[in-house]
Amino acid sequence: MISYEVVIIGGGPAGLAAAIEAKNNGVNNILVIERDRELGGILQQCIHNGFGLHVFKEELTGPEYAERFIDELKKQGIEYKLDTMVLDITEDRQVSMINTLDGFLKVEAKAVILAMGCRERTRGAINIPGTRASGIFTAGTAQRFANMEGYMVGKDVVILGSGDIGLIMARRMTLEGAKVHAVVELLPFSGGLTRNIVQCLDDFEIPLLLSHTVTNIIGKDRVEEIEIAQVDEKRRPIPGTEERFKCDTLLLSVGLIPENELSKSAGIELDPITGGPVVNESMETSIEGIFACGNVVHVHDLVDWVTEESRRAGKNAAKYVRNQLVSKVEPIVTIAGKGVRYIVPQQIRIKNVEGKLDLMLRVDNVYHGAKLIIAENDRLIKSIKKSHLAPGEMESITLSAKDLEGITGKEITVALQVEEV
């Protein structure tokens, strides 16, 4: 069997950054496996700009952002396979895959990095009643058709969900001559970035209908009308508030789900909230030597954060290959307290932290003038003032070496203290 030091599953932004970082940390024998026909992942269909402000201090389009990593990967001579699907990963890090050139191939790896990304939630998953007409697409599929294949999926559009892809597609469809009647959002606030609401909706006078949902899809063959209604605090449609839009297309931007079928079959423990593997400070999963990074762990809103997280995974996979990662130690568990939905990493082995550690988290609602409190039991470790917090914007807390050294017990909690409502 062919063996590699590090095998990376997924050649999107996470896999690329992890591969380059592993190489920079002295690993020479790396394989990146990508199922699509080119490297770069979903970035290749994100032709709008706004990528790279943190990592490169400039605004790039998705393909440009990807290109920098792809060029670097090639320059470093890192091996990759395209159009290749991983079928199975075992606990002892054997990876089976198929493609048209090698046929069926099984390789073994000292370390594996999972970077499979995420997929979109569908109409079925939210169970909208109505017909099964054509003209219902996830926003990402519509984006792929428009930006990769060169085809439009509709002319008169309603968008359900104000996640970033939905907002981006509202603008893209408009620029292509389609009429976007409204973006409909179930929650009383948008899950997308504020800058996207301004640049993609406000600038084009596309209404954002908060606390509304789609209640019926009408049309025998192709979508003909979409019925929407206002919802109450419990997100139930309010009778009598129904309104219909004549349109041929419904785009859905109703959430992303980390794609962990391979992780599950390998027996990796998943976090029910993030939908991704439980990871530690080194981005290592519950199976030793299998790491994970990017949207397969938790859904990010900026690719820049994916890059940072993935570099951490790549670096630590390199350490693991050189037997420099301390594994025989009881980890500290990070607990999401009041107002916090989840924290990544879920576990910390302090001995492996070099200098500082970033905790990534999301809150469960919109808050103004709140404090993020990091504490061990009653002992305050750190408190950070936040003027604005929203579920759509990921927060990061940096714990210094000193913060970490002070922890003596088995868990720390991050919770929200709301001063004013």
Place this chain on the structure above:
Amino acid sequence: MYDVIIIGAGIIGTAIARELSKYQIKTIIVDKENDIANGTTKANSAIVHAGYDAKRGTLKAETNVAGNAMYEDLCNELGVPFRRIGSFVVGFNEEDMSTLNELYQEGVDNGVPNLKILNKKQVKEMEPNLSDEIMGALYAPSAGIVGPWELAIALAENAAENGVEILLNTSVTAIEKNEEGFLVTAGDQRLKTKYIINCAGLFADEINNMVNTPSFKILPHRGEYNLFDKSVGDYVKRVIFQTPTKHGKGVLVLPTVHGNLLIGPTSDFIDDPEATETTKEGLQSLKEKTNSVVPNFPFHTVITSFAGLRAKVATNDFFIEESKESKGFINVAAIDSPGLSAAPAIGEMVTKLLFGIAGGFDLNLSFNPTRRPNINFMVLSDEEKAELIQRDPRYGRVICRCESVTEGEIVDIINRKAGATNLDAIKRRARAGAGRCQGGFCGPRVMEILARELNVDITSIVKDSKESYILTGPTKSNKNQEHSSQLVAVSLDN
């Protein structure tokens, strides 16, 4: 001149066609839809009933038990997924248990094998996720599950391999009697035939009325369903029915042959024979009824909902007979539940009926009962996978990630007889797009393959019905590109 025109390419039309193909009968199936199995056959409970609940003496009782017994052999010959997993009818109280005893007796009378009444302990041992409130169950080990559209498609394909013609996308709009038999207007064609077999499902009355005085009326009955992810596919291991009461039949909970979990159907009379939409009320009632039998049901794993229509008539039995006014015109109508279970037996019964009318046909000596099964790449061993890719590299390219379907499998099902021509047809045959992402990733790739294999423009690929277009046209930059490449072509010509 045809011997037989079968109107309707659902499970009944295809079962009859395949049976007729055993003889030297010139047969054509005509259907208005663009695929086999596009009506009732594509949206039902996918169950092969044991046959204990049909009243003795009815056609339903006669054909259900007989059809059920034919399933193993038929599905083996045709390479169609079928599993005899058994069924429970669960009871919650004394009244239910007495109904179950009546069903038991009816089943024994109908010839259903191995029926048993189980107590609570036995039920819970076999199905631990069922409610603790259950008092007992009627167990019918002979009940099974099948891929209904796979079976109809396989029947059609095998019939076609054995000489039956198939004409899709063609509505029958008029039927005239003449001396030789009938003249059928189908699309822009006029087809002559000696006999007609009307299996038009929800439209069987319309077809009948084209040549006969109205003698029955089809009452469409809508059933809504929810389908759940494979991760919960073994939440129940058998088909779970509720005891029918004066309040209704309850809903079923069952695994599918594809490894998903299915609940449904609701049951509503409606006027429109095309109203296959789901409703808020319907989906809500599914939830409530399921909860009473399977508490803690994993509703959050839902991947899709759908509704299908069943064609009932007032007598509540199948309607299979030669028209009294038109000799040689056979109605096979009102085939609602247990029509799928009965289909193989109906195929034989109608063939006998035709023999009675026509006086017999010679055997088709070259009849081949077996059909090459679809390749399911992912269930092959590592060695078989390697070998297959070596033979055809297209098996090395995964198109649908959720269901792990390769390009090789998709190309195969497009290029078969009665092959796939649209997205849903691919989904039904090869499951590409049937998984948890519901075609989000693979849709564009599958359309590309369809366009290439069928040699058509990608914008002409539809989801399902003829008018269910997917793309509205090229983007601006794509249009400019096409324009400029046309200019280049023109200048090269010059």
